[in-house]
Amino acid sequence: MTTHTSILIIGAGFAGLGMGIQLRRAGREDFLIIERASDVGGTWRDNHYPGVACDVPSHLYSFSYLTNPNWSRVFSPGGEILDYMRGCAKDEGLLPKIHFETDMLECRWDAGAGQWVVNTSKGVYTAPILITGTGHLADSRLPDVQGLDSFTGASFHSAGWDHSIDLKGKRIGVVGSGASAIQVVPEMQKLASELVVFQRSAPYMIPRADRAYTEGEKRLFQRDPETVDALRSEIFWGGEFNFAQRRNIPRYLNEAKKMALGHLDTQVADPTLKAKLTPDYEIGCKRLLISNTYYPALCAENTVLEASALARVEGSKAYGASGEAYDLDVLIFATGFEAVRPPFAKRIFGTEGISLDDHWDKGMQAHDSIAVHGYPNLFIINGPNTGLGHNSIVYIIEAQVDYILGALDHAETRGIAVMEARKDAEDAYMDRLHERSQGTVWLAGGCKSWYVDDRSGRLTLVWPDFAHSFRDENGTFHPGDYVTQPERIAAE
Numbered sequence: 001m002t003t004h005t006s007i008l009i010i011g012a013g014f015a016g017l018g019m020g021i022q023l024r025r026a027g028r029e030d031f032l033i034i035e036r037a038s039d040v041g042g043t044w045r046d047n048h049y050p051g052v053a054c055d056v057p058s059h060l061y062s063f064s065y066l067t068n069p070n071w072s073r074v075f076s077p078g079g080e081i082l083d084y085m086r087g088c089a090k091d092e093g094l095l096p097k098i099h100f101e102t103d104m105l106e107c108r109w110d111a112g113a114g115q116w117v118v119n120t121s122k123g124v125y126t127a128p129i130l131i132t133g134t135g136h137l138a139d140s141r142l143p144d145v146q147g148l149d150s151f152t153g154a155s156f157h158s159a160g161w162d163h164s165i166d167l168k169g170k171r172i173g174v175v176g177s178g179a180s181a182i183q184v185v186p187e188m189q190k191l192a193s194e195l196v197v198f199q200r201s202a203p204y205m206i207p208r209a210d211r212a213y214t215e216g217e218k219r220l221f222q223r224d225p226e227t228v229d230a231l232r233s234e235i236f237w238g239g240e241f242n243f244a245q246r247r248n249i250p251r252y253l254n255e256a257k258k259m260a261l262g263h264l265d266t267q268v269a270d271p272t273l274k275a276k277l278t279p280d281y282e283i284g285c286k287r288l289l290i291s292n293t294y295y296p297a298l299c300a301e302n303t304v305l306e307a308s309a310l311a312r313v314e315g316s317k318a319y320g321a322s323g324e325a326y327d328l329d330v331l332i333f334a335t336g337f338e339a340v341r342p343p344f345a346k347r348i349f350g351t352e353g354i355s356l357d358d359h360w361d362k363g364m365q366a367h368d369s370i371a372v373h374g375y376p377n378l379f380i381i382n383g384p385n386t387g388l389g390h391n392s393i394v395y396i397i398e399a400q401v402d403y404i405l406g407a408l409d410h411a412e413t414r415g416i417a418v419m420e421a422r423k424d425a426e427d428a429y430m431d432r433l434h435e436r437s438q439g440t441v442w443l444a445g446g447c448k449s450w451y452v453d454d455r456s457g458r459l460t461l462v463w464p465d466f467a468h469s470f471r472d473e474n475g476t477f478h479p480g481d482y483v484t485q486p487e488r489i490a491a492e
């Protein structure tokens with residue numbers, strides 16, 4: 001059976017939901033969302049590990065048009081964010097539009113019909129407009145560890161936590177020292193008889209200004225929504241101020257570094273541990289982390305920091321690259337996601353019949369960070385060069401949704417059936433981004449990070465500028481950058 005719709009959205013995380021909500025609000029009802037899982041929420045459905053929470057304050061890390069006066073804390077726990085997203089989907093009437101447990105397997109552009117033909121685990125969909133909201137951090141990445149199959153204990157990824165395993169009193173290994181690991185480790189330290197943290201490279205960390213909101217504050221937010229707007233604005237511009245560090249401006253870099261190293265100094269007394277925890281690259285090159293509990297967990301008597309990657313497993317023994325061996329009952333991989341080469345790209349085939357993944361053999365790129373030459377009527381939300389290290393991704397998603405709404409309005413008023421980003425426009429956009437990213441700490445900071453694609457040495461994940469300049473530049477559709485086909489030609 002083939003299901004036809006005017007607009008097909010893939011994914012029901014912040015991107016897919018935000019797109020669907022705004023389509024409905026704009027009076028466009030002829031769309032569907034397909035989601036491979038059985039619930040909405042994306043990141044916040046899949047990441048339910050102990051300690052999971054956002055690291056951009058909740059009042060900003062939420063839709064600007066669906067503010068929530070009831071956030072319990074500055075950085076709310078993951079479950080609360082998931083509930084918020086479920087509430088948004090329900091209240092905005094989106095649930096009937098979402099086809100759950102429907103995995104997009106392959107999308108092919110049918111030039112004759114001027115539409116995408118989308119094969120899924122639940123049948124075929126056709127749609128002139130295809131919008132992906134499949135996320136940067138939706139597919140777990142496991143490192144290639146020799147002998148991992150021989151591990152006699154339990155093992156799982158932080159984004160697929162196995163709650164059936166009783167971790168109390170177990171010898172636990174956590175692999176990784178990134179954003180998820182630093183939330184997982186303090187929780188595991190409370191439970192484990194012995195905890196080993198495998199750290200390939202030390203992160204910079206600053207204090208987490210977290211606290212619960214009082215009932216009085218929540219009542220104020222409920223009574224006077226403008227206070228929420230004011231708070232959002234304060235958080236947003238605070239984040240923008242912090243972006244200055246990434247610009248490699250020495251004064252700001254030094255300030256941030258002083259704060260991070262001061263935090264380490266205050267929380268870790270042991271000079272050997274402190275040395276292991278001192279990063280050897282410029283601050284901001286990798287994600288700057290926030291935690292008050294990670295360093296204390298590493299200082300606890302039951303914790304060992306193995307300052308090398310997990311290199312090999314043999315039965316119950318896990319070996320660091322240093323050669324040190326540890327007997328473990330559980331291995332938890334907080335090793336991140338397939339962000340640089342997102343799996344969805346292997347499944348989308350454009351005008352030349354080439355997959356986006358092959359097309360992106362030098363790294364992801366898209367015109368205005370949303371459209372790709374050779375892939376007409378495809379809009380990618382939260383795709384190439386949209387990531388932020390310093391501010392809310394929901395802000396970027398909202399800007400991209402506005403761009404798409406503009407494109408749809410333009411096509412409708414001009415009788416356009418097919419829109420394709422011009423190659424020269426896309427190349428010029430990418431050259432501008434490349435130029436802009438020169439000298440940033442991501443490229444010049446002396447670290448290896450997933451922000452940069454090894455194949456080209458280019459920054460393919462992150463938007464190399466302030467968040468507000470993303471909206472200024474990419475929050476509005478640019479019709480002149482597209483070649484178009486009118487409806488009648490496409491129909492011939």
Ligand SMILES: Cc1cc2nc3c(=O)[nH]c(=O)nc-3n(C[C@H](O)[C@H](O)[C@H](O)COP(=O)(O)OP(=O)(O)OC[C@H]3O[C@@H](n4cnc5c(N)ncnc54)[C@H](O)[C@@H]3O)c2cc1C
Pocket residue numbers: 010011012013014015016034035036037040041042043044047052053054055056061102103104105133134135136137138180344381382391392393394
């Ligand atoms: C632990 C964690 C904490 C984070 N904290 C923050 C934070 O504080 N602030 C911030 O700005 N960002 C944070 N992020 C980044 C976060 O991923 C984004 O903010 C945001 O949730 C992305 O939304 P999305 O809709 O683009 O992607 P996702 O939330 O990843 O949703 C993508 C959806 O697409 C679906 N999908 C994927 N492939 C297919 C397919 N083939 N067929 C059908 N469906 C498919 C997935 O199942 C998923 O539901 C965090 C990420 C993680 C992992």
